Amino acid sequence: QITLKESGPTLVKPTQTLTLTCTFSGFSLSTSGVGVSWIRQPPGKALDWLALIFSNDDKRYSPSLRSRLTITKDTSKNQVVLTMTNMDPVDTATYYCAHSYGSGLYGMDVWGQGTTVTVSS
Amino acid sequence: DIQMTQSPSSLSASVGDRVTITCRASQSISSYLSWYQQKPGKAPKLLIYGASSLQSGVPSTFSGSGSGTDFTLTISCLQPEDFATYYCQQSFTTPHTFGQGTKVEIK
Numbered sequence: 001q002i003t004l005k006e007s008g009p010t011l012v013k014p015t016q017t018l019t020l021t022c023t024f025s026g027f028s029l030s031t032s033g034v035g036v037s038w039i040r041q042p043p044g045k046a047l048d049w050l051a052l053i054f055s056n057d058d059k060r061y062s063p064s065l066r067s068r069l070t071i072t073k074d075t076s077k078n079q080v081v082l083t084m085t086n087m088d089p090v091d092t093a094t095y096y097c098a099h100s101y102g103s104g105l106y107g108m109d110v111w112g113q114g115t116t117v118t119v120s121s
Numbered sequence: 122d123i124q125m126t127q128s129p130s131s132l133s134a135s136v137g138d139r140v141t142i143t144c145r146a147s148q149s150i151s152s153y154l155s156w157y158q159q160k161p162g163k164a165p166k167l168l169i170y171g172a173s174s175l176q177s178g179v180p181s182t183f184s185g186s187g188s189g190t191d192f193t194l195t196i197s198c199l200q201p202e203d204f205a206t207y208y209c210q211q212s213f214t215t216p217h218t219f220g221q222g223t224k225v226e227i228k
């Protein structure tokens with residue numbers, strides 16, 4: 001059974017750097033074709049895809065946020081970490097991580113429960 | 122970026138109705154299209170992948186069709202638990218963009 005869980009601060013100040021951790025079980029990020037994505041959802045708004053890391057360490061980012069995002073993996077700890085610099089109140093959202101495989105054709109089949117981040121001074 | 126446009130943005134329907142939601146991509150995405158259901162305060166749930174393949178455990182009242190740029194999600198017989206917001210997403214190329222969502226409400 002695949003599970004994912006997001007963790008990190010619930011409140012950050014403007015200009016600070018946000019670090020979120022996705023801890024997973026039931027799969028390995030060393031298995032070919034596996035990926036973990038980050039997606040966010042501002043209150044009352046649509047889903048917004050942020051970043052993706054593959055088992056071969058290929059990393060993809062949203063072009064509009066590319067300069068602020070870094071995604072990394074720690075295969076031994078079964079974790080994926082997303083950092084977002086220069087946080088702003090518009091970054092207030094629920095942040096999700098999700099599992100995928102097969103170059104995206106099979107969708108994101110398992111999601112974490114999400115973690116809510118508020119950006120405020 | 123590939124833009125995903127869903128229609129309608131919202132709809133009202135009754136239990137037992139047949140509901141159709143459409144999703145259009147700004148360029149061809151082959152069959153790299155997924156549909157998700159999201160209920161308030163919950164994470165999205167994968168319903169359909171590869172444009173028309175039903176995810177394991179999802180009721181057969183859900184179906185997907187289309188390829189290229191035009192896609193459809195159909196709920197053949199709306200159930201009380203189906204009232205939710207539905208999103209399409211393309212995974213043909215990054216960024217893996219989502220549609221703006223379609224909220225299905227009770228009439």
